[in-house]
Amino acid sequence: MSAAQKQVVIDRTGQLFGCFVLLSLFIVAAKDPATFVGQTTIGITNGALLALIALGYTMVYGIIELINFAHADVFMMGSMLGMQLIVSMGVSAQSGVFAKGAIIVVGLVICMVACALINVAIEKIAYKPLRNAPPLAPLITAIGMSFILANLAQKIWGPSQVSVPDLIGNGSIAGVRIKDIVVIMVTAPLLVGLTWFVTNTRQGKAMRATAQDQGAAAIMGIDVNRTISLTFLLGGLLAGASGVLYALVNTTTVWNAGFKNGLFAFTAAVLGGIGNLRGAVIGALLIGLIQAYSAAYVGDRWTDVVIFSILVMVLVFRPTGLLGEQEITRA
Amino acid sequence: MPTVRERLGRHAPLFVLAFALIFPLIEGSLGLGMMNPLLRILTSVMLAMGLNIVVGFAGLLDLGYVAFWAIGAYCVGWMASGHFSTIKVHVMSGLPEAIPGIHLSIWLIFPIAAVLTAVFGVLLGAPTLRLRGDYLAIVTLGFGEIIPKVFQNGDDIGGHNLTNGTAGISGLDAPQLGGATGDAMLGLGWGTWGPLNLLPWYYLAIALCVLCYYVSVTMQWSKLGRAWMAIREDETAASAMGIHCVNAKLWAYGIGASLGGLAGVYHGARIGSIFPSSFQFYISIAVLCAVIIGGMGNVWGAIVGAFVVEGLNFWLLPSLTSWAAAVGLDIDFSSWNMLIFGVLLVVMMLYRPQGIFPSKSRKLVFDDEPGRPGDQHYPGGMHGPDGDGPHTPMPSPPGPGIPATPGIPAQELADVAASHRLAPERVVQQPAAPARPLPASVRFPRYGAGSNPFDRRADPDIEVAPA
Numbered sequence A: 001m002s003a004a005q006k007q008v009v010i011d012r013t014g015q016l017f018g019c020f021v022l023l024s025l026f027i028v029a030a031k032d033p034a035t036f037v038g039q040t041t042i043g044i045t046n047g048a049l050l051a052l053i054a055l056g057y058t059m060v061y062g063i064i065e066l067i068n069f070a071h072a073d074v075f076m077m078g079s080m081l082g083m084q085l086i087v088s089m090g091v092s093a094q095s096g097v098f099a100k101g102a103i104i105v106v107g108l109v110i111c112m113v114a115c116a117l118i119n120v121a122i123e124k125i126a127y128k129p130l131r132n133a134p135p136l137a138p139l140i141t142a143i144g145m146s147f148i149l150a151n152l153a154q155k156i157w158g159p160s161q162v163s164v165p166d167l168i169g170n171g172s173i174a175g176v177r178i179k180d181i182v183v184i185m186v187t188a189p190l191l192v193g194l195t196w197f198v199t200n201t202r203q204g205k206a207m208r209a210t211a212q213d214q215g216a217a218a219i220m221g222i223d224v225n226r227t228i229s230l231t232f233l234l235g236g237l238l239a240g241a242s243g244v245l246y247a248l249v250n251t252t253t254v255w256n257a258g259f260k261n262g263l264f265a266f267t268a269a270v271l272g273g274i275g276n277l278r279g280a281v282i283g284a285l286l287i288g289l290i291q292a293y294s295a296a297y298v299g300d301r302w303t304d305v306v307i308f309s310i311l312v313m314v315l316v317f318r319p320t321g322l323l324g325e326q327e328i329t330r331a
Numbered sequence B: 001m002p003t004v005r006e007r008l009g010r011h012a013p014l015f016v017l018a019f020a021l022i023f024p025l026i027e028g029s030l031g032l033g034m035m036n037p038l039l040r041i042l043t044s045v046m047l048a049m050g051l052n053i054v055v056g057f058a059g060l061l062d063l064g065y066v067a068f069w070a071i072g073a074y075c076v077g078w079m080a081s082g083h084f085s086t087i088k089v090h091v092m093s094g095l096p097e098a099i100p101g102i103h104l105s106i107w108l109i110f111p112i113a114a115v116l117t118a119v120f121g122v123l124l125g126a127p128t129l130r131l132r133g134d135y136l137a138i139v140t141l142g143f144g145e146i147i148p149k150v151f152q153n154g155d156d157i158g159g160h161n162l163t164n165g166t167a168g169i170s171g172l173d174a175p176q177l178g179g180a181t182g183d184a185m186l187g188l189g190w191g192t193w194g195p196l197n198l199l200p201w202y203y204l205a206i207a208l209c210v211l212c213y214y215v216s217v218t219m220q221w222s223k224l225g226r227a228w229m230a231i232r233e234d235e236t237a238a239s240a241m242g243i244h245c246v247n248a249k250l251w252a253y254g255i256g257a258s259l260g261g262l263a264g265v266y267h268g269a270r271i272g273s274i275f276p277s278s279f280q281f282y283i284s285i286a287v288l289c290a291v292i293i294g295g296m297g298n299v300w301g302a303i304v305g306a307f308v309v310e311g312l313n314f315w316l317l318p319s320l321t322s323w324a325a326a327v328g329l330d331i332d333f334s335s336w337n338m339l340i341f342g343v344l345l346v347v348m349m350l351y352r353p354q355g356i357f358p359s360k361s362r363k364l365v366f367d368d369e370p371g372r373p374g375d376q377h378y379p380g381g382m383h384g385p386d387g388d389g390p391h392t393p394m395p396s397p398p399g400p401g402i403p404a405t406p407g408i409p410a411q412e413l414a415d416v417a418a419s420h421r422l423a424p425e426r427v428v429q430q431p432a433a434p435a436r437p438l439p440a441s442v443r444f445p446r447y448g449a450g451s452n453p454f455d456r457r458a459d460p461d462i463e464v465a466p467a
Helices: A003-031 A033-064 A070-088 A097-130 A136-157 A178-200 A200-212 A214-219 A224-250 A256-274 A276-298 A301-318 B002-009 B012-030 B035-057 B064-081 B105-129 B131-154 B179-186 B198-220 B225-232 B233-240 B244-273 B281-294 B300-327 B333-351 B361-367 B409-418
Strands: B087-091 B101-104
Touching: A003 A033, A003 A276, A003 A301, A033 A070, A033 A178, A033 A200, A033 A224, A033 A256, A033 A276, A033 B131, A070 A097, A070 A136, A070 A224, A097 A136, A097 A224, A136 A256, A136 B281, A136 B333, A136 B361, A178 A200, A178 A276, A200 A214, A200 A224, A214 A224, A224 B002, A256 A276, A256 A301, A256 B087, A256 B131, A276 A301, A301 B105, A301 B131, A301 B300, B002 B012, B012 B035, B012 B244, B035 B198, B035 B225, B035 B233, B035 B244, B064 B105, B064 B131, B064 B244, B064 B281, B087 B131, B101 B105, B105 B131, B105 B244, B131 B198, B131 B281, B179 B281, B198 B225, B225 B233, B225 B244, B233 B244, B281 B333, B300 B333
Parallel strands: B087 B101
Antiparallel strands: none
């Protein structure tokens, strides 16, 4: 069998599998539409939170080809800082609507900025000196920074779950939870803003150029170091927003919250085609939906297995992700 | 003649082994209380040597190595406990036949688990063959998360309780070395090993480490090992040179996994119970860090790295805590272990990214200067015995047949001699001679006739006079 024929067989198998999954979802949805719709909104919320993290992964990977393991812990720091801010300002579930809204907006801004600074600091300390080192070296420092952040959070906020005041509440409007609405209201402008920034501004153009070819970008007069720092800054901003929203939606957070969410977000980035911004968002929404459906229909304890199996299968059947270019020899 | 230092270097593994064999005496007489952490560290040494085959030799970044450790541990859990209580299988277990469950002698479980984990290594490696670099890392990470999860949820797979879920499998059989007769011959505690009787476990760990070392070193310079290193340096070029990359990679996964499986069997049997929560991502990372900190691709690097990383985790930090408590300080160093470990990783990568003992070929990658005179003909490091252990000069074909350029300055010849660790008088200037093919009768002892990959005929400047 030639390589092309093999590829066709692999593609067909992948498509068959996809059809099978869609068909079984359809059957389940027809049986109990209410549960299905509920799970779908939960899935979209989860996916939106994951998308904010996944964008940070995919931007950094796109520009310096590094799996930024510390990114998940920047997200965790965001959720912890948000929690700390809400608690120390004395806002609780009983406070007035105005106070709650104000603390959410202010908390989001402060945590986004703080996370962006953390992310840029990590880049300056741990990745910049290793720009020309073999690719494993920054990967290891990324793991090191991740451990440092996780241990710090564990020492500051304790080793067990920390509860966050339930500021949004469990109400719903027209069958959609207010939590989901808040998440979408915060996430959508951020995603649109990021897309606008990357496609329409001079700095965004510099980012895309640097991602394509660092050397050529430098020749064209782009400050590569500044552009990379900017990428980390943007990733940190999004991770911070995601962290605060995560804390508000789940009303609890923990020092190792970053680990699993980070893995899921990275899976989402790979699923969409790493380095591809739109792909990361679509991949994250898919992962969020899969997470919600498998929690409802397969069993919560198998969620991780389902998601990682999907990751493995995507990479086997379509190594460049759903939206990535077909280019197998990517080093 | 090799110098004294070289001779000592060549036998360094034996010195280390001798020290390891008498270490319990020293430890016992000094009362250091290091035995328990040491057994855990030695388990990591086995794991590091296994992972070194996958990551260091073949260059396949594996972030889910803990999966094979878990499979090995569950092998001993299934085959040496009363877990499958509906059946009674006894093979050389030394236990009464009436006890339910599968009871195999641990000495049988080791080879069985090695084969089984190798099969799993190949199965999990097969889907990743088309992937390179970071994609590969992520897929292996995925497997490393899936396998422990399956074990954790395995108490109800199609109605069968396969792994007993989060409660794990406990009450494993104590390994036997002849039972009562063993006790009589070898001393009390050797016939049937209790969990508190650490000495037999220590010597078993040493034996397994020696096995892993032997496998690693033997594989490294075998045809397969050289294929791995060629793939690591440049897969496309390796494939163009006729290396079957798929097979070579699958072998790397298989052999690496089987060493991890051996470590898993050892760990499971020693602890006496198996919990799925102990097979965490953190362990994959710790072992990977051991390999990288020690120096990738170098067996001794992996060993030293494992001692550094796991020694820090399991011995130094708990000891520091108790020492601090002894002087009245209340600091729990163990709870800072991730921070200390993280700082260590970052500092290590910033100031010595090649590791403590980089293999020679990896060192070349890190060296900025163009290399020593003898090295320039062999870029990428596929030359000479690697920096692992002592440097033995390669056997060069004797007699005529080497093209030589006359008129080389004496200083340059001396440099060449130094670079090949030859005595200067052995490098002699040759009169110009026409290049001739090597006679077929020339044999290269270590590699077999005609298969010498490090053929030095390309080096025009030197001639090695017979010693």
